[in-house]
Amino acid sequence: MAVTKEKVLEILRTVKDPELNRDLVSLGMIREVKVEGELVKVEVALTTGGCPLKKQIADEVKRAVSTLPEVSEVEVELSVMTPEERARIFGAKPKKEHLGIRDVRFVLAVASGKGGVGKSTVSVNLAVALNLKGFKTGIMDADLYGPNVPLLMGFDEAERPEVVAGKIQPLVRHGVKVMSFAFLAPPGQPFVWRGPLVGKALRELAEVVEWGPLDFLLVDLPPGTGDAPLSVCQTYQPKGVIMVTTPQELSVADVRRCAKMFEDLKVPVLGLVENMAYLRLEGREVSVFGEGGGERLSRELRVPLLIRIPLAPEVNRLKEPVVLHSETEAAKAFLELADKVIESVFKK
Numbered sequence: 308m309a310v311t312k313e314k315v316l317e318i319l320r321t322v323k324d325p326e327l328n329r330d331l332v333s334l335g336m337i338r339e340v341k342v343e344g345e346l347v348k349v350e351v352a353l354t355t356g357g358c359p360l361k362k363q364i365a366d367e368v369k370r371a372v373s374t375l376p377e378v379s380e381v382e383v384e385l386s387v388m389t390p391e392e393r394a395r396i397f398g399a400k401p402k403k404e405h406l407g408i409r410d411v412r413f414v415l416a417v418a419s420g421k422g423g424v425g426k427s428t429v430s431v432n433l434a435v436a437l438n439l440k441g442f443k444t445g446i447m448d449a450d451l452y453g454p455n456v457p458l459l460m461g462f463d464e465a466e467r468p469e470v471v472a473g474k475i476q477p478l479v480r481h482g483v484k485v486m487s488f489a490f491l492a493p494p495g496q497p498f499v500w501r502g503p504l505v506g507k508a509l510r511e512l513a514e515v516v517e518w519g520p521l522d523f524l525l526v527d528l529p530p531g532t533g534d535a536p537l538s539v540c541q542t543y544q545p546k547g548v549i550m551v552t553t554p555q556e557l558s559v560a561d562v563r564r565c566a567k568m569f570e571d572l573k574v575p576v577l578g579l580v581e582n583m584a585y586l587r588l589e590g591r592e593v594s595v596f597g598e599g600g601g602e603r604l605s606r607e608l609r610v611p612l613l614i615r616i617p618l619a620p621e622v623n624r625l626k627e628p629v630v631l632h633s634e635t636e637a638a639k640a641f642l643e644l645a646d647k648v649i650e651s652v653f654k655k
């Protein structure tokens with residue numbers, strides 16, 4: 308006798324999404340189960356096309372269904388949830404007027420496929436550059452797992468924002484308003500976030516931080532394609548995203564995956580920033596991490612390569628954003644990046 312759909316669903320209730328820590332059936336991720344004799348076909352809808360855990364989820368589904376004695380073969384098809392399906396898990400999109408960003412003209416996200424490529428460095432220097440060009444700018448450090456923005460902006464570890472009438476007032480440095488998860492944690496002790504709490508924390512913070520009128524709010528996203536960047540995008544609904552990469556092939560592959568996630572979320576990629584693109588030695592550009600990754604990716608994704616930022620010791624050494632030192636090559640590059648971002652936002 309063939310297995311029943313109900314039995315398949317029952318066994319799938321034992322398979323959990325590793326990040327959300329809930330079973331696939333109650334999450335609504337099992338879109339379809341088809342039984343054809345001893346063959347069972349399962350369609351699993353992922354929260355995002357770029358889900359880094361998709362192989363693990365597919366393998367788990369296969370393994371669980373194969374344990375049923377009536378089943379000899381299992382086929383798993385992966386698809387992607389619609390925005391409505393995702394909203395059922397993560398909650399409906401909040402309305403902008405209920406959030407502290409109601410008076411922000413343009414929210415832009417800064418993203419990277421993986422950690423350590425200089426995403427936060429690009430965020431802070433771009434934010435300061437936009438301010439230097441006369442635009443009121445803020446930066447939301449939404450990288451819950453490695454909130455580095457306060458350090459890069461030169462804040463002391465113990466500095467904390469004020470709360471006025473129940474609303475958090477972002478701190479100001481170099482003319483830029485700054486809020487970070489690091490301001491909420493006890494000094495030196497990062498929070499440990501578990502999947503389901505991430506979306507909730509991000510949403511609550513977006514409600515209680517009062518940004519006031521701003522031209523630009525840059526949101527420094529957590530790296531990668533997990534549920535955290537997804538939740539941030541749903542909460543802040545950015546007008547566009549700037550993607551940071553380094554020239555290595557690996558990092559380029561990660562960006563490709565990440566770009567796919569933004570495509571699914573309907574957030575346009577404004578362009579790429581190739582960071583650590585070259586080292587200037589005796590007037591020559593020396594490629595340290597390979598060559599042309601940014602250009603290749605720009606052609607492939609059909610998005611502009613906005614700027615190439617040099618690998619420069621002063622980016623790391625200074626206790627404040629390098630863009631404040633206008634004589635440096637890196638500062639000139641960040642100022643040019645600001646021009647490109649302004650142009651691309653006002654053109655749209």
Ligand SMILES: Nc1ncnc2c1ncn2[C@@H]1O[C@H](COP(=O)(O)OP(=O)(O)OP(=O)(O)O)[C@@H](O)[C@H]1O
Pocket residue numbers: 419421422423424425426427428429450453454455530582583616617618619620622623
């Ligand atoms: N162009 C550059 N030249 C020299 N050092 C750089 C450059 N860009 C970034 N760095 C250094 O690389 C390190 C990582 O940068 P950053 O924290 O901005 O990366 P990230 O992608 O935001 O990392 P994470 O995802 O872990 O938060 C920092 O020490 C930073 O100073």
